[in-house]
Amino acid sequence: MLYIIDTADRDEIRRLNEYYPIDGVTTNPTIISKEHSDFLKLVKDIRDIIGPDKMFHIQVTGDTCDEIVKEARLLRTHVGGNLYVKIPISRDGLKATQILKKEGINVTVTAIFTQQQALIAAKAGADFVAPYVNRLDNIVSDGVSVVSEIVELFKKHSISTKVLAASFKTVEQIHKIAMVGAQSVTLQPALYDQLIYHPLTLYAIDDFKADWSNVYGDKSIAMMFEEKDSSVIK
Ligand code: E4P
Numbered sequence: 148m149l150y151i152i153d154t155a156d157r158d159e160i161r162r163l164n165e166y167y168p169i170d171g172v173t174t175n176p177t178i179i180s181k182e183h184s185d186f187l188k189l190v191k192d193i194r195d196i197i198g199p200d201k202m203f204h205i206q207v208t209g210d211t212c213d214e215i216v217k218e219a220r221l222l223r224t225h226v227g228g229n230l231y232v233k234i235p236i237s238r239d240g241l242k243a244t245q246i247l248k249k250e251g252i253n254v255t256v257t258a259i260f261t262q263q264q265a266l267i268a269a270k271a272g273a274d275f276v277a278p279y280v281n282r283l284d285n286i287v288s289d290g291v292s293v294v295s296e297i298v299e300l301f302k303k304h305s306i307s308t309k310v311l312a313a314s315f316k317t318v319e320q321i322h323k324i325a326m327v328g329a330q331s332v333t334l335q336p337a338l339y340d341q342l343i344y345h346p347l348t349l350y351a352i353d354d355f356k357a358d359w360s361n362v363y364g365d366k367s368i369a370m371m372f373e374e375k376d377s378s379v380i381k
Pocket of ligand 1: 277
């Protein structure tokens, strides 16, 4: 399971990259515009923070095939590393996907809401398709079952395109997506924090601390080894 961070906030990317096992970063024009930053500096900074090997999905803003292809080539030249060009599904987007794949550029086809959109994006050569789980749930559809069917279709038809499930608001949505076999999710930093949180874990840690200090006071394991080492030297 790949966990990708859905933000362009450099401080948050730095924090999550330091503490959590993350596989990359995804952005879209909405996420980028929240930073009110120079776009080129922002994406270069993000690349520097996560390094060249982690995935960086950057969405194009062009509408026509020519615009999309041009932006994708520029992103590859100027951002580089393990880059995925995100393209919203459309007639021009599918044409651009086929051209870019011939040039060896990785493509994530995004804004996917139906199983057939995903299948056609895969046929065009997309490396990932990004179905929007919470936005489907919001319209009383069922994001998890759409993703589940996409996963099943890809398996049935031996398609190597991966599912990058997106647009999450709850831990439950992410858990269910993992259960249906999607290969990856992209989630906001606060939701990643929630994935590892449980109050019983905090109680358990408090109990461990209390029981330890009842017997050993404030001596840590490291202090005990340090004391032993210094007595051997003497
Ligand atoms: C990911 O790349 C998507 O653009 C993003 O997850 C959409 O999330 P939202 O529905 O919260 O805007």
